Amino acid sequence: MADEEPTSIWMQPERQERSGPGRRPGYSREQITRTAVRIADAEGVEAATMRRIAGELGTGAMSLYRYVPRRDDLFDLMIDLAMSEVELPDGPSGDWRGDLALLARRIRATGLRHPWLIALLTSRPTLGPHLLRVHEFALGTFDELGLDIDDSTGLVAMLNDYLHSAIRREIGWLEEARRTGLDPERWKRDYMGPYVRQVVESGAFPLFNRSVLDSRTAHLAPEERFRHGLDRILDAIAALIPSLRPPRAERR
Amino acid sequence: MADEEPTSIWMQPERQERSGPGRRPGYSREQITRTAVRIADAEGVEAATMRRIAGELGTGAMSLYRYVPRRDDLFDLMIDLAMSEVELPDGPSGDWRGDLALLARRIRATGLRHPWLIALLTSRPTLGPHLLRVHEFALGTFDELGLDIDDSTGLVAMLNDYLHSAIRREIGWLEEARRTGLDPERWKRDYMGPYVRQVVESGAFPLFNRSVLDSRTAHLAPEERFRHGLDRILDAIAALIPSLRPPRAERR
């Protein structure tokens, strides 16, 4: 009776272990979510179908709908479960740059451990508690500097944008290869390679050519590349801070 | 016989109007792509199914496979068709900031006209000719300043990251509402609203609360918000430029 009005998954708490009548639940949201995450980690989100998850739990697909209204809501739960792995200090330490670098490393590690995470996260507006927690931490580092909330939000967005796209780049073609069923080496060599070679040889895009042929960073280890990009973003943020609105203390 | 080895769509040119024997093609890749784009614009990518596109063209679903190997390749074609609408000058004008602002406005306009574009673009590695053209233009504005190709690529990525996430934010919940079948107002008020209200009232995330309650930019027109963010990114880029590697001219 209460599920006529569709609302956010976070507003529909899981059935409790109440003392009323009725059969006791044999599974739980967390158990289902954990299973979905495990499958998605190993074989991609598209493998985490309702039937497959249920099968892994030894039950039928429709049983899951007692715990999760729609598959999309399960995605939200998966995102939040993954984000719960991002461990952070209780609050900013006073070294905003160090705090944000820590945040960045943790998010990258989580994003690599769950290659589907960033794709899901950026494909829909979702606001699970753990995402809020991480967001709050990032806002905190700027608040400590006395920045306006709008400016803080903007800078956090800037950092997030970098994180998401850098992680995606790092995973990108690996995931694409898996999706198309080719092994990554073959995909790069036989699928994308010939096209890039043709573009390069056409000479139509000389700067793109240079970015392919003359790049120094292309041969760096992924961590190094990530750190370079991160340093640049943090430099940009550092450069921006003094020019932003005066801190609250000075404004009154 | 030639389609055993899977390769990029851009490497498999459309059957030409050759003079050999055989029935003449009744459709074309462009015609199919255009139809797909029209449907996706009006009802979302998920509505642009093979059957639907074919139906719109007055034929059967399987006919499309004479022109496009897989649905994913059709997505690549759609992306590139949309990107072809981004009109740009032949080369940089000397005012890099103006050039990039123009680029940003054009991409935003295109992204709003095709609400599925950014989502597809960021969900997979794709490199159509028109995407390359736009990318080349962006690289050109930095090359003109004498920047190293790796640094130029990094700055272009920074701008792109902002564009993608800003456009996505602007479209975001509108698309989500459409996907779930609710009308946008209801979605905001009945679906997301109650949850955000609960989070706010819990007081667990004070800075998030301020970003919701005390925000000044939240009431701005979308264009204004976009321009604010764009100005900030361009400021950041401007601040970064002097600190980057010395221009090629000085390096020898």
Next chain:
DNA sequence: TCTCATTTGCGTACATGGTACCTGAATGGC
């Protein structure tokens, strides 16, 4: 003009997906 190899049009069919619905089994309060 008559083959005939070649290429397109497209109906049929299959596997796989989300999920609505329904029946039966479990459970605890009265």
Next chain:
DNA sequence: GCCATTCAGGTACCATGTACGCAAATGAGA
């Protein structure tokens, strides 16, 4: 021990991408 309530999960429906196969069209060579 009855009964309202809740969960388990089978069956079923519809939509999707696409493999396969055959008929229709087409133009070159005879």
